[in-house]
Amino acid sequence: MKQIWxxxxxxxxxxxxxxxxSSAIGFDPDAVKLLVKSPKEWNAFRQQHSMQPVDLDKxxxxxxxxxxxxxxxxxxxxxxxxxxxxxxxDLRGSNLQQAFIKKADLKGxxxxxxxxxxxxxxxAFMEKxxxxxxxxxxANLRWTRFHRADLAGSNLQDAVLFExxxxxxxxxxxxxxxxxxxxxxxxxxxxxxxxxITPSGEKATASWAAIRDAEYIKEAxxxxxxxxxxxxMVFASPSAGLKSASASSGQAVMGSKQQQALMVDxxxxxxxxxxxxxxxxxxxxxxxxxxxxxxxVNLQKASMPGADFEDANLDxxxxxxxxxxxxxxxxxxxKKVKLQxxxxxxxxxxxxxxxxxxxxNxxxxxxxxFGAxxxxxxxxxxxxxxxxxxxxxxxxxxxxxxxxxxxNxxxxxxxxxxxxxxxxxxxxxxxxQSWAVIKGATFVKP
Numbered sequence: 001m002k003q004i005w006x007x008x009x010x011x012x013x014x015x016x017x018x019x020x021x022s023s024a025i026g027f028d029p030d031a032v033k034l035l036v037k038s039p040k041e042w043n044a045f046r047q048q049h050s051m052q053p054v055d056l057d058k059x060x061x062x063x064x065x066x067x068x069x070x071x072x073x074x075x076x077x078x079x080x081x082x083x084x085x086x087x088x089x090d091l092r093g094s095n096l097q098q099a100f101i102k103k104a105d106l107k108g109x110x111x112x113x114x115x116x117x118x119x120x121x122x123x124a125f126m127e128k129x130x131x132x133x134x135x136x137x138x139a140n141l142r143w144t145r146f147h148r149a150d151l152a153g154s155n156l157q158d159a160v161l162f163e164x165x166x167x168x169x170x171x172x173x174x175x176x177x178x179x180x181x182x183x184x185x186x187x188x189x190x191x192x193x194x195x196x197i198t199p200s201g202e203k204a205t206a207s208w209a210a211i212r213d214a215e216y217i218k219e220a221x222x223x224x225x226x227x228x229x230x231x232x233m234v235f236a237s238p239s240a241g242l243k244s245a246s247a248s249s250g251q252a253v254m255g256s257k258q259q260q261a262l263m264v265d266x267x268x269x270x271x272x273x274x275x276x277x278x279x280x281x282x283x284x285x286x287x288x289x290x291x292x293x294x295x296x297v298n299l300q301k302a303s304m305p306g307a308d309f310e311d312a313n314l315d316x317x318x319x320x321x322x323x324x325x326x327x328x329x330x331x332x333x334x335k336k337v338k339l340q341x342x343x344x345x346x347x348x349x350x351x352x353x354x355x356x357x358x359x360x361n362x363x364x365x366x367x368x369x370f371g372a373x374x375x376x377x378x379x380x381x382x383x384x385x386x387x388x389x390x391x392x393x394x395x396x397x398x399x400x401x402x403x404x405x406x407x408n409x410x411x412x413x414x415x416x417x418x419x420x421x422x423x424x425x426x427x428x429x430x431x432x433q434s435w436a437v438i439k440g441a442t443f444v445k446p
Contacts, residue, residue, distance in 0.1 A: 075094070089109045097117050117136070120293070166186060176198055287307045303323045319339050339358060345383075350368050366385075385406050397417045404424055
């Protein structure tokens, strides 16, 4: 059933009508307060309600002390748990899809058969955590530490394993098919079995384990494990702060604080609002959006000079033609972000993760790209004059027609990068085939 919601002249179209399939405790702000106040009292509350599933979707629990909390069989979709203390927490069978758990402490946490698809566990500490048969497909596990964790039979398909540490972890029967940056991960002392699936889709061999300093265990052939599937716990309610009304016409008016609040709270509703109000100007100068979860957000032609996106998730964001001059994107996740024609002059992209990004004709003059990951990015026609490209990973990137005049090109990875005769080198001269060959790049003539 479709419903139309109205906020300050902005038309918002949402879809509702889903009903809980099983008996569950609906979202209650007081329950969240109880959880934050005392995990012990929260656990007693769960016992009183016969351990019914609890709706904690989008709950704001960042930096909360939730040690030992019983969150099993609950819905924490897109919950904010960054920096939280989840030592020994019980999350068995819970739905944590797209939850933001960055830099959280999950030592000894029980996540067996949890649904963690597309979860962000960047820099999380998961020593001795239990993740048997957990579903971590497409999860962001950059710099995550799984020391001595049990991941037997877990699903790590398409997960990002950039500098992930599996030291002494149990990966017997785990599925790493399609996992990214496995070569950067640390498998020292990890248990790899003949039923472990490697990124190529083949079963692991003794040599595959030995190369990674892992322990190889020969097991009897086993069928592919059944991973945690999406739990049947569906809750629905209108987005917070929206007021039911009929659709109305009129000029769209929305203050910057309202824009920020709606965008951060619900990207899907934000994108629907933008589609319904194409004339709305997005002006968020120097806005603080660090750590925000903005995957797929529509910020096309937005004016956001000096905005702070440090550590934000901007994967697949649509930012074509946006003014992002002097914006801060330190360590931001920006996989497949669309920045065609955007103004990123003077922006700080230090250690940002921009694999597959579309930066055609973007202005990156004077930008800081120290240690940035731009593998397979499209930078054709981009202006990189005066940019800092120290240890920037440009493997497979398209630099045809790009302007690198005055750029600080120190120890970059240009393996298989595309260079054309109209690519301008730091010296100000046009690129040559010999220069490309020396750098390991591919020289392509028009």
